[in-house]
Amino acid sequence: xxxxxxxxxxxxxxxxxxxxxxxxxxxxxxxxxxxxxxxxxxxxxxxxxxxxxxxxxxxxxxxxxxxxxxxxxxxxxxxxxxxxxxxxxxxxxxxxxxxxxxxxxxxxxxxxxxxxxxxxxxxxxxxxxxxxxxxxxxxxxxxxxxxxxxxxxxxxxxxxxxxxxxxxxxxxxxxxxxxxxxxxxxxxxxxxxxxxxxxxxxxxxxxxxxxxxxxxxxxxxxxxxxxxxxxxxxxxxxxxxxxxxxxxxxxxxxxxxxxxxxxxxxxxxxxxxxxxxxxxxxxxxxxxxxxxxxxxxxxxxxxxxxxxxxxxxxxxxxxxxxxxxxxxxxxxxxxxxxxxxxxxxxxxxxxxxxxxxxxxxxxxxxxxxxxxxxxxxxxxxxxxxxxxxxxxxxxxxxxxxxxxxxxxxxxxxxxxxxxxxxxxxxxxxxxxxxxxxxxxxxxxxxxxxxxxxxxxxxxxxxxxxxxxxxxxxxxxxxxxxxx
Amino acid sequence: xxxxxxxxxxxxxxxxxxxxxxxxxxxxxxxxxxxxxxxxxxxxxxxxxxxxxxxxxxxxxxxxxxxxxxxxxxxxxxxxxxxxxxxxxxxxxxxxxxxxxxxxxxxxxxxxxxxxxxxxxxxxxxxxxxxxxxxxxxxxxxxxxxxxxxxxxxxxxxxxxxxxxxxxxxxxxxxxxxxxxxxxxxxxxxxxxxxxxxxxxxxxxxxxxxxxxxxxxxxxxxxxxxxxxxxxxxxxxxxxxxxxxxxxxxxxxxxxxxxxxxxxxxxxxxxxxxxxxxxxxxxxxxxxxxxxxxxxxxxxxxxxxxxxxxxxxxxxxxxxxxxxxxxxxxxxxxxxxxxxxxxxxxxxxxxxxxxx
Numbered sequence: 001x002x003x004x005x006x007x008x009x010x011x012x013x014x015x016x017x018x019x020x021x022x023x024x025x026x027x028x029x030x031x032x033x034x035x036x037x038x039x040x041x042x043x044x045x046x047x048x049x050x051x052x053x054x055x056x057x058x059x060x061x062x063x064x065x066x067x068x069x070x071x072x073x074x075x076x077x078x079x080x081x082x083x084x085x086x087x088x089x090x091x092x093x094x095x096x097x098x099x100x101x102x103x104x105x106x107x108x109x110x111x112x113x114x115x116x117x118x119x120x121x122x123x124x125x126x127x128x129x130x131x132x133x134x135x136x137x138x139x140x141x142x143x144x145x146x147x148x149x150x151x152x153x154x155x156x157x158x159x160x161x162x163x164x165x166x167x168x169x170x171x172x173x174x175x176x177x178x179x180x181x182x183x184x185x186x187x188x189x190x191x192x193x194x195x196x197x198x199x200x201x202x203x204x205x206x207x208x209x210x211x212x213x214x215x216x217x218x219x220x221x222x223x224x225x226x227x228x229x230x231x232x233x234x235x236x237x238x239x240x241x242x243x244x245x246x247x248x249x250x251x252x253x254x255x256x257x258x259x260x261x262x263x264x265x266x267x268x269x270x271x272x273x274x275x276x277x278x279x280x281x282x283x284x285x286x287x288x289x290x291x292x293x294x295x296x297x298x299x300x301x302x303x304x305x306x307x308x309x310x311x312x313x314x315x316x317x318x319x320x321x322x323x324x325x326x327x328x329x330x331x332x333x334x335x336x337x338x339x340x341x342x343x344x345x346x347x348x349x350x351x352x353x354x355x356x357x358x359x360x361x362x363x364x365x366x367x368x369x370x371x372x373x374x375x376x377x378x379x380x381x382x383x384x385x386x387x388x389x390x391x392x393x394x395x396x397x398x399x400x401x402x403x404x405x406x407x408x409x410x411x412x413x414x415x416x417x418x419x420x421x422x423x424x425x426x427x428x429x430x431x432x433x434x435x436x437x438x439x440x441x442x443x444x445x446x447x448x449x450x451x452x453x454x455x456x457x458x459x460x461x462x463x464x465x466x467x468x469x470x471x472x473x474x475x476x477x478x479x480x481x482x483x
Numbered sequence: 484x485x486x487x488x489x490x491x492x493x494x495x496x497x498x499x500x501x502x503x504x505x506x507x508x509x510x511x512x513x514x515x516x517x518x519x520x521x522x523x524x525x526x527x528x529x530x531x532x533x534x535x536x537x538x539x540x541x542x543x544x545x546x547x548x549x550x551x552x553x554x555x556x557x558x559x560x561x562x563x564x565x566x567x568x569x570x571x572x573x574x575x576x577x578x579x580x581x582x583x584x585x586x587x588x589x590x591x592x593x594x595x596x597x598x599x600x601x602x603x604x605x606x607x608x609x610x611x612x613x614x615x616x617x618x619x620x621x622x623x624x625x626x627x628x629x630x631x632x633x634x635x636x637x638x639x640x641x642x643x644x645x646x647x648x649x650x651x652x653x654x655x656x657x658x659x660x661x662x663x664x665x666x667x668x669x670x671x672x673x674x675x676x677x678x679x680x681x682x683x684x685x686x687x688x689x690x691x692x693x694x695x696x697x698x699x700x701x702x703x704x705x706x707x708x709x710x711x712x713x714x715x716x717x718x719x720x721x722x723x724x725x726x727x728x729x730x731x732x733x734x735x736x737x738x739x740x741x742x743x744x745x746x747x748x749x750x751x752x753x754x755x756x757x758x759x760x761x762x763x764x765x766x767x768x769x770x771x772x773x774x775x776x777x778x779x780x781x782x783x784x785x786x787x788x789x790x791x792x793x794x795x796x797x798x799x800x801x802x803x804x805x806x807x808x809x810x811x812x813x814x815x816x817x818x819x820x821x822x823x824x825x826x827x828x829x830x831x832x833x834x835x836x837x838x839x
Contacts, residue, residue, distance in 0.1 A: 048599055048602075048630070049630055049633075052602050052603075052606055052630070052633070052634045052637065053633075053637075054637045054640070057637065057640055057665065057668065060668075061664060061665075061668055062667070062668065062671060062698075062702050063660075063664035063667060063668070063698070064664075121821065121824055121825075122817070122820040122821045122823075122824045122830055123817070123821050124786070124787070124790060124814060124817035124818040124820070124821045125817070126783040126814065128783070169787065192661075195660060195661045195664065196629070196633075196659065196660065196661045197659065197660070198660050392491070396491070396494055399494050399497070399498070400494060400497065403494065403497040403498050403501050404497055406501050407497060407500055407501045407504055410501060410504045410505050410508060411504050413508055414504055414507060414508035414511065417508055417511050417512055417515065418511055421512075421515055426512070429508075429512055433505055433508065433509075437501075
């Protein structure tokens with residue numbers, strides 16, 4: 001095509017699009033850099049607090065709040081027993097574990113019954129929250145008095161969690177996934193913000209790490225290692241970046257809209273006040289946190305949603321492209337859905353910083369990100385190869401997107417080394433640095449397409465949950481360490 | 484138009500930052516590995532000095548080395564090690580630290596303008612259990628920074644019996660939950676000797692102090708407090724009434740059961756809930772009927788606690804529970820069924836599916 005035959009307005013449009021993309025990228029990097037700085041200072045403060053914290057005293061204290069740990073399980077036969085054992089053995093003065101078998105079609109319930117000597121019992125449960133899916137039975141353990149297993153018809157994770165809330169006894173509840181393993185003092189760590197400010201703190205989340213490849217013994221990660229599976233290894237760095245470098249910064253401004261359902265602690269009365277988990281959403285954890293923010297700001301009550309940098313639990317991540325694609329598409333659909341549902345925050349004058357920082361950040365950079373990135377990745381090379389764009393601009397764009405991404409990832413690895421330094425081997429460390437650079441050409445583009453697929457699904461009205469295949473910790477354990 | 488020069492500069496900067504971050508991360512990794520080695524070496528050296536303390540001709544030199552260790556970069560680690568020593572040896576070490584001005588330095592640091600310097604000094608003083616630092620630690624409970632207050636409370640907790648009980652009881656309820664809970668925990672560890680002070684606080688203190696006094700008295704389980712706790716059941720503050728009701732349950736004196744039972748009609752739900760819980764702990768079967776009625780209370784917690792109390796009462800509660808199976812209230816029926824099942828009485832109710 002000869003550029004001379006094209007109308008002048010085409011060049012103007014191209015120029016404007018190029019500038020918009022560049023400004024967007026620059027703004028995104030600036031915001032992420034700002035969050036990184038905030039994260040750094042917040043991390044320093046929390047690490048110092050940790051250094052002087054006395055978890056032993058909290059564990060022995062007569063005044064530590066009791067916690068109900070809720071474990072929804074749907075076809076988790078491979079991991080449920082390990083996970084429940086891990087939760088039961090958590091170091092905490094008073095906690096109960098409520099497992100909800102959400103109509104599993106595998107032998108999740110049978111394994112739990114066998115392993116924990118469960119017997120079916122009559123149980124008085126309140127109806128604080130309406131629940132879909134009938135309860136088929138409530139079981140108690142002969143060997144673990146603080147374990148309750150609720151067997152119900154399948155109605156989704158939200159309904160399982162609401163049923164567990166109804167059965168729970170304690171004022172704080174913690175949600176976890178059945179495929180999660182914990183640090184021994186995870187509950188002691190995560191409850192600390194509640195002990196420090198019980199009136200204000202309504203929810204606390206902690207850092208989730210990737211369990212694939214780690215050495216797991218008796219429900220505990222004894223040696224954190226990078227997985228051999230390439231996709232899982234990429235996710236190690238991705239999780240670090242998301243948790244350490246972004247959520248911490250948003251939390252410092254009380255604008256954190258996502259607390260991972262893998263491990264979060266909530267004040268039960270406030271969750272019941274807002275109606276519990278909703279089943280008409282895709283990512284119930286994010287939707288609940290958004291609803292809590294909106295509710296508290298609307299009712300003008302002081303509150304905080306806190307994110308702790310402490311690595312408190314380890315979860316299995318997808319190891320195949322298909323599973324990863326389904327997971328990411330689901331997450332992105334959930335994000336879009338939740339933000340759209342709570343869009344009124346943007347014009348609610350009681351929403352404070354949430355309408356200026358939190359929601360715009362997620363709308364502009366998390367939701368719109370894939371679209372703008374794609375436009376950038378398509379339009380700019382086309383324009384370049386058609387000769388409309390200066391080579392300098394083209395290479396500048398590529399370098400900007402790669403180097404800034406690499407900077408954030410390496411910074412996250414650096415922060416992890418500076419703070420917890422869990423990956424002790426030089427091999428793992430070097431690999432994480434390498435991944436920090438490499439992911440910008442590979443993994444990031446891959447997930448971009450998954451997220452774009454989610455946008456397309458939303459437009460076409462398709463949706464639903466992805467299905468993740470669990471390797472189980474036994475298999476994860478068998479994965480040898482990286483050199 | 485796009486300013487390419489600016490773009491190139493931005494890129495160069497970014498590349499530079501990426502390179503610097505990578506170098507910093509590597510340097511940090513090397514540094515932290517060396518830190519680990521250095522920490523291990525320090526601990527080995529320190530433990531060797533502890534062993535040398537038993538050799539008279541080496542003692543002076545060992546004490547000098549230990550003092551240098553406590554005042555050095557691994558001061559907290561050293562202080563933790565000193566804490567584990569036998570009393571006599573520890574007192575020797577503390578004397579040496581005082582003579583060499585190490586304790587004075589930490590006392591001075593505890594008044595530093597930098598909050599983490601204050602916190603560090605307080606932590607080390609707490610680990611060392613220096614008796615002279617008690618007033619400083621108590622004073623630090625009034626620090627303007629909550630983190631420092633927390634560390635001071637922690638250190639006082641470490642000192643245990645050496646802390647001044649009167650001052651501690653006087654600070655009850657003055658601070659945020661975490662610090663108050665730590666002070667309360669220290670009072671509990673001190674045991675019955677704080678009871679007279681707590682009884683006085685329960686009578687004359689602020690509402691928050693009265694609340695904490697009741698909670699601690701409940702944990703200490705001191706019979707001398709029964710009368711004051713009984714009076715506190717009529718306190719105008721619901722928090723105090725509830726804590727007193729709970730505490731009386733812990734003391735488990737049957738003479739107080741009628742007083743506690745009257746709180747089952749309290750307008751505040753958590754007072755009623757604690758009253759029900761206490762009646763179960765006291766174990767007086769005279770009040771099974773009242774607990775049976777509490778199964779129909781409008782608050783879930785009261786019902787639940789009444790159910791647990793009836794289970795604790797055992798056989799005398801069975802007739803009341805059996806009657807409750809016929810209650811028009813669904814939850815009362817469910818509670819009765821759960822309680823009877825727990826007591827070994829077979830109960831047939833409709834499937835759970837129909838009840839949730």
